Amino acid sequence: MSAATPANPLAIDVRGVRRVYKSRPHPVVALDGIDLQVEPGELFGLLGPNGAGKTTLIKILTTLLLPSEGTARVFGFDVATQTRQLRRIMNMVAGGEQSGYGILTVREQLWMFSQFYGLGTREGWRRVDELIDAIGLDDQRHQRVSTLSTGERQKMNFARGLLNDPWIFFLDEPTLGLDVSAARSVRELVVEWKAAVPGRTILLTTHYMAEADELCERIAIVDHGRILAIGTPAELRRRVQRESIFRLELDRLEGGSRALARLPGVVSASTAADESNDRERQAVVVNLVLENDAALGGVVSALGGVGATIRALRKSEPTLEDVFVELVGRGFDDAEPPGDGDQRPNADQGLRTDHRPGTDARSVTGNRPGAGNRPGGDRTDGSDRLRADPASPDRRRPDPSSERVEEELV
Amino acid sequence: MAAWARRVAAGSAGSPAASAAWSRRQALATDLRTIVGRAYPRVRAMMRERSWMFFEILLPFLATSTFVFVYRAVHAPPEYVGFVVLGGAMTAFWLNVIWMMAGQLWWEKSQGNLELYFAAPMDVMAVLIGMAIGGLILSSSRAAVVLVVATVVYGVSFQVDQWLLLALVFGLTLAALYGLGMVLASLFLMWGREAFHLTQLLQEPVYFISGLNFPIGRLGFIGALAISLLPLAVGLDAMRQLAFARSDYPKGTPSPAIEALILVIMTVVSLALARWMLRTLERLARREGRLSVRWQ
Numbered sequence: 001m002s003a004a005t006p007a008n009p010l011a012i013d014v015r016g017v018r019r020v021y022k023s024r025p026h027p028v029v030a031l032d033g034i035d036l037q038v039e040p041g042e043l044f045g046l047l048g049p050n051g052a053g054k055t056t057l058i059k060i061l062t063t064l065l066l067p068s069e070g071t072a073r074v075f076g077f078d079v080a081t082q083t084r085q086l087r088r089i090m091n092m093v094a095g096g097e098q099s100g101y102g103i104l105t106v107r108e109q110l111w112m113f114s115q116f117y118g119l120g121t122r123e124g125w126r127r128v129d130e131l132i133d134a135i136g137l138d139d140q141r142h143q144r145v146s147t148l149s150t151g152e153r154q155k156m157n158f159a160r161g162l163l164n165d166p167w168i169f170f171l172d173e174p175t176l177g178l179d180v181s182a183a184r185s186v187r188e189l190v191v192e193w194k195a196a197v198p199g200r201t202i203l204l205t206t207h208y209m210a211e212a213d214e215l216c217e218r219i220a221i222v223d224h225g226r227i228l229a230i231g232t233p234a235e236l237r238r239r240v241q242r243e244s245i246f247r248l249e250l251d252r253l254e255g256g257s258r259a260l261a262r263l264p265g266v267v268s269a270s271t272a273a274d275e276s277n278d279r280e281r282q283a284v285v286v287n288l289v290l291e292n293d294a295a296l297g298g299v300v301s302a303l304g305g306v307g308a309t310i311r312a313l314r315k316s317e318p319t320l321e322d323v324f325v326e327l328v329g330r331g332f333d334d335a336e337p338p339g340d341g342d343q344r345p346n347a348d349q350g351l352r353t354d355h356r357p358g359t360d361a362r363s364v365t366g367n368r369p370g371a372g373n374r375p376g377g378d379r380t381d382g383s384d385r386l387r388a389d390p391a392s393p394d395r396r397r398p399d400p401s402s403e404r405v406e407e408e409l410v
Numbered sequence: 411m412a413a414w415a416r417r418v419a420a421g422s423a424g425s426p427a428a429s430a431a432w433s434r435r436q437a438l439a440t441d442l443r444t445i446v447g448r449a450y451p452r453v454r455a456m457m458r459e460r461s462w463m464f465f466e467i468l469l470p471f472l473a474t475s476t477f478v479f480v481y482r483a484v485h486a487p488p489e490y491v492g493f494v495v496l497g498g499a500m501t502a503f504w505l506n507v508i509w510m511m512a513g514q515l516w517w518e519k520s521q522g523n524l525e526l527y528f529a530a531p532m533d534v535m536a537v538l539i540g541m542a543i544g545g546l547i548l549s550s551s552r553a554a555v556v557l558v559v560a561t562v563v564y565g566v567s568f569q570v571d572q573w574l575l576l577a578l579v580f581g582l583t584l585a586a587l588y589g590l591g592m593v594l595a596s597l598f599l600m601w602g603r604e605a606f607h608l609t610q611l612l613q614e615p616v617y618f619i620s621g622l623n624f625p626i627g628r629l630g631f632i633g634a635l636a637i638s639l640l641p642l643a644v645g646l647d648a649m650r651q652l653a654f655a656r657s658d659y660p661k662g663t664p665s666p667a668i669e670a671l672i673l674v675i676m677t678v679v680s681l682a683l684a685r686w687m688l689r690t691l692e693r694l695a696r697r698e699g700r701l702s703v704r705w706q
Contacts, residue, residue: 021699040426062529066696075426084437085430087531099522101451103458108450115447116530116537118432118440164531167426199426 009076011168011201012038012061016070019056019225030056032225033070038218040075040167041198043190045216046205047320053225054205055094058172061203062092074168088117090168093161095154095176102146106137106156109145110163117164131159135189151182158189169193171204175211187215209320219320221327228327237318240326243267244290249312250303253284260286263302265295283311432531441536448540449547452510456548466502466552471559474498477623478564489657490624492566493650497622499557500649503587504616504642506549508609511591514541515599524599528692535685538595542588569656575666576652582673583645589680590641596687600694621646627663637663641676644669 019031031053038044046054059065060072063083072079077086100109107128114124132141135155140148148156154174161169171190175183194200206212212219213233220230229236253259253271260269272285290296303310432440456462477494515538518524527537560566570576598608617623619632620642626633627647636643648669651659664672 064525064529064696065699075430077430084531087529088430088432089426090529092526092529094522097522099526101455103455104451108454112447112450113526113530115443115450116440116527116532118436118443118531121443121446124443167429 006076008040009073010037011040011042011075012036012044012203013073014057014061014070015072017057017060017067017072018069019053019060019065020068030225031060031067034225034227036220036227036230038201038203040201041194043194043202043204043215043217045212045219046203046222047207047209047212047216047219047324048205048222049207052222054222055172056225057222058092058170058203058205062090062170063087088164089166090170091161091164091166092170092172093154093157093174094171095173095178097154097157099157099160100145102144104145105142106140106145106148107132107142110156110159113160114163119163127163128159131162135159136185151178151185154178154182154186155189158186162193167199168201168203171202173206174204175206175208183211187211190215209324213320221320221324223324223328229323233320236320236323240323241318244293244296245316246288246290246296247272247312247314247316248286248288248299248303248310250284250286251282251309251311253286253303253308254306257286259306260288260299260302263295263298265291265298267291437531440532444530444532444536445540445543448537449544450540452541452544452548456551462548462552463555466505467555467559470498470501470552470556473501474556474560474623475564478560487658489654489659491564492568492654492657493625494623495557495560495564495566496650496653497624497646498560499553500583500642500646501617501622502549502552502556503546503584504620504622505613506545507587507591508594508612508616510545510548511538511541511588512594512598512612513609515595519599528695534688534692535592538592538684538688541595542591545591546584546588568653570653571655572652572666575670576649579645579648579652579666579670579673582670582677583641583649586641586645586673586676586680589677589684592684593680593687596684596691599691616640616642619643625650625659625663627659633663637669637672641673641680644672644676648673 014034014036017031017034018029021028021030034053034057036057046052046057048054056065060067060079061074063079063086066080074086075089077089079086100113104112107125110128110131111124114128115121119127129141132138135158137152137155137159140152140156145153145156158174161171169190174190175186178186190202190204194202204212204215216233218230218232219236221228221236229239231239257269257271260266267289268287269289270287272287288296288299290299300310474494474497478491481490481494515524518527527534561568601608619629619636620626620640621629621633621636622642625647626636626643629636633643637647638644647663648666651663651666651669663669
């Protein structure tokens with residue numbers, strides 16, 4: 001990361017930011033000492049489950065909330081005291097946004113918002129027309145906002161966010177609720193817009209791991225108001241990839257996968273049950289876990305020695321979800337443990353049950369610790385896995401964006 | 411998209427710091443454009459949805475007609491028909507103020523517009539003024555139709571000696587009334603989901619103590635109190651005195667000139683109060699999270 005100077009400030013510089021919502025019976029800690037630096041020109045992702053604190057951080061950076069503690073600057077402007085300046089160079093779009101007035105047409109609505117950013121009357125209309133063309137809403141130009149589909153509406157929101165050509169664009173779950181095609185369209189727009197001019201910066205929050213992986217140059221994984229890890233998607237994946245994982249498709253395998261498991265550098269070898277009996281193709285599929293890539297040479301030599309032909313070879317990468325599970329101890333979609341009094345087992349022990357499905361692979365090495373990143377690694381017997389929950393019941397907080405908590409806010 | 415993005419960027423300032431450095435003139439122009447921009451949806455709505463003609467012309471006309479028939483039945487002086495027609499016309503503004511000003515910020519919040527307003531670079535007061543001007547245009551057309559139709563149907567004859575003062579009082583009444591609407595907008599936002607109840611609570615009592623359907627002087631002390639507090643009461647009283655100059659107007663209320671002065675004070679105080687409340691509200695909202703909590 002380059003050194004920031006007063007003349008060339010960081011796009012985002014967050015130091016020790018903590019945000020506490022007043023709530024009954026206990027205050028809700030939405031952000032718990034966040035430090036984050038984003039360079040100008042980056043497409044930075046905040047990845048985390050609902051209630052992780054992503055939206056709270058965006059609200060602070062967009063001047064809608066004050067931090068309870070700490071400082072936050074955007075392109076050098078303090079979010080607490082230099083709101084006017086900051087608001088001139090930023091914009092934001094949230095997923096599921098229903099802003100504006102349904103009685104207006106798309107063109108009229110965008111023009112109205114253009115006036116809030118000081119565009120002249122004619123300039124506003126011209127920019128609105130250009131944006132509508134650029135964003136692919138030409139057919140909806142004169143359609144009332146109230147009649148737009150969710151995807152069209154989000155495209156319009158996206159156009160609204162670009163009206164002032166911001167230097168920094170905050171996107172809070174921008175593809176939330178969109179179908180695959182509309183989500184892809186929005187993602188393409190994000191990338192194209194940013195790439196057109198150096199220095200444009202995007203902070204994207206999402207809980208779609210694939211989206212973060214595809215779009216973001218760097219990602220911070222957030223949970224319970226804390227940043228657990230920051231890095232490029234590749235760096236984050238490497239954090240959990242302790243072994244090299246390959247999938248081999250062979251014409252035959254004399255002696256089965258046990259022979260491979262005994263080779264130097266091979267951690268485990270298993271035959272994939274679903275494809276081992278593929279009589280039509282007469283193929284044997286083997287999942288190999290190696291200590292490192294170099295061990296593959298020995299495997300290839302050994303296979304050649306027994307006359308097996310490799311038809312296909314694919315290296316498996318861990319996903320960001322594997323990273324998240326490794327860091328947090330649960331998946332995005334897994335419910336957190338209930339509070340006191342809940343009847344579920346382990347709830348009072350801070351333990352949780354991970355119900356991630358096992359695989360059909362027949363491992364020759366059995367369960368081993370530290371192999372949670374690979375497909376089916378330590379879950380070959382299909383049993384549930386118990387793990388101490390880093391988020392013990394007293395640390396658990398309700399989602400600050402949920403209605404239940406909102407009702408309790410002062 | 412890429413071509414568009416490059417073209418736009420080529421014409422803009424070269425760095426974030428340069429883009430953020432606006433002159434006073436630029437900031438003022440943005441506020442003025444915001445006023446126009448926010449008034450725009452109300453004007454478009456008036457032209458696009460014609461159902462208001464039924465609800466906001468025919469229904470108020472019928473309500474006014476009721477009082478006209480009552481006054482005629484009890485042989486009240488003929489100018490009382492004129493008083494109630496003028497009151498019927500002004501009803502449009504009061505309804506607009508409580509339903510489309512006082513409750514508006516709360517509605518904008520629930521729609522998600524409010525946070526976009528606060529995150530934009532203009533003074534949010536400009537949004538409120540834009541709402542007020544849009545509402546004024548919307549209500550003026552309704553008030554004018556009610557006034558013209560009722561005047562023609564019931565044969566009201568106005569006796570105006572001071573047109574200029576009448577126009578001034580009318581303008582000041584609207585300024586003070588919408589100033590009050592801006593204050594209520596911030597108050598209702600603070601009170602959250604009680605906004606609609608408050609609106610309903612205010613509607614009928616204000617009809618009464620503003621004297622929309624009778625001269626406020628008849629209420630004695632309550633009338634004097636209303637004149638000191640409610641722009642609608644003082645404005646309507648002054649307009650009646652000016653529009654029916656040669657009538658036997660009930661004594662006990664100040665002269666139109668004094669009432670015009672009261673309206674000036676009300677306008678200045680309400681605009682200043684609205685601005686202060688909006689800033690306080692924003693500060694509180696940022697501190698307590700209210701702006702970002704859509705349904706609170």
